[in-house]
Amino acid sequence: MVIDTGPDFRAQMLKAGVRKLEHVLYTHTHADHCHGFDDLRAFYFRDHRSVTCYAATRHAMELRQKFAYVFHDTGYIGTKPQVTLSEFDQKPFSVLGLEIEPAYAVHGNVQSAVFRLGRFAYATDFKLFSPALIARWRGKIDTMVASGIRYGEHPTHSCIQETTALMAALQVKTGYITHISHEIMHARDEVDLPVGVHLGYDGLSFGVELGP
Numbered sequence: 001m002v003i004d005t006g007p008d009f010r011a012q013m014l015k016a017g018v019r020k021l022e023h024v025l026y027t028h029t030h031a032d033h034c035h036g037f038d039d040l041r042a043f044y045f046r047d048h049r050s051v052t053c054y055a056a057t058r059h060a061m062e063l064r065q066k067f068a069y070v071f072h073d074t075g076y077i078g079t080k081p082q083v084t085l086s087e088f089d090q091k092p093f094s095v096l097g098l099e100i101e102p103a104y105a106v107h108g109n110v111q112s113a114v115f116r117l118g119r120f121a122y123a124t125d126f127k128l129f130s131p132a133l134i135a136r137w138r139g140k141i142d143t144m145v146a147s148g149i150r151y152g153e154h155p156t157h158s159c160i161q162e163t164t165a166l167m168a169a170l171q172v173k174t175g176y177i178t179h180i181s182h183e184i185m186h187a188r189d190e191v192d193l194p195v196g197v198h199l200g201y202d203g204l205s206f207g208v209e210l211g212p
């Protein structure tokens with residue numbers, strides 16, 4: 001399972017040696033989160049199983065429009081990704097036996113889907129979490145990956161200060177900041193983060209508790 005298929009999805013999958021992929025969760029439909037969609041094609045060749053793509057109902061129409069050729073039956077499967085689109089809204093849904101709780105957070109003029117899987121949460125491309133969502137998830141997350149674009153406010157993305165404050169409000173034990181802009185230097189800026197919060201990087205791996 002992966003979350004989002006950005007434009008460098010193919011390179012990421014090759015680098016990580018991913019040979020089998022069954023499920024994709026989509027956070028939203030901005031280009032940098034879904035324009036690797038066509039490269040899901042390769043995952044059909046080995047197992048002849050389509051990839052299930054989970055998109056919020058509010059995003060699914062745009063995904064169908066952006067990649068209309070995928071969803072038209074041309075009678076020939078070799079030229080396009082073999083995917084099944086599964087829509088979610090507010091209710092938790094199950095993937096690979098894991099319950100995934102979706103929620104939404106403001107990101108400019110759209111709302112990004114954010115996910116909680118057991119005691120792990122993934123949230124990218126949001127400006128802020130609502131007080132209700134913070135109250136709902138507080139104390140339930142040990143490890144969180146969340147975007148923090150730079151030091152200093154951004155109109156549609158949370159900055160690093162806002163993201164670390166969010167992690168503190170949620171009582172996250174270990175946080176990884178992702179979706180980092182070129183303005184951030186890992187060696188220089190990692191030292192300024194609160195205890196337990198780190199800058200993410202390509203190839204980072206860690207264990208998470210996925211149970212309830």
Ligand SMILES: [Zn+2]
Pocket residue numbers: 028030107125
């Ligand atoms: Zn975005």
